[in-house]
């Protein structure tokens with residue numbers, strides 16, 4: 001039986017109700033639950049990789065040119081990357097439908 005199933009968007013979740021299990025983000029498109037998203041200003045990025053190291057979803061990869069790239073299918077919009085980026089080049093913005 002496939003573990004993949006249609007994942008509700010965050011606005012469709014019942015209040016206080018999110019059934020998950022360890023490692024389930026690999027099977028659920030958790031990006032659909034996001035209400036905010038990180039936006040990069042790459043001019044200020046020094047390619048240190050701190051945002052990638054601290055992302056709890058492991059969804060920020062470093063590209064060949066050294067710049068980070070987030071997989072928005074799995075980004076939950078927690079804002080940790082913004083908090084950890086010491087150059088201030090990540091800003092959380094409200095997700096648009």
Ligand code: SF4
Pocket residue numbers: 037038054055056057058059060070074075076077078079080081082
């Ligand atoms: S907002 Fe959270 S989940 Fe999304 S890329 Fe940043 S640290 Fe990762």
Ligand code: SF4
Pocket residue numbers: 040044045046047048049050051052068084085086087088089090
């Ligand atoms: S933490 Fe900030 S400066 Fe460092 S790689 Fe990420 S975006 Fe660039």
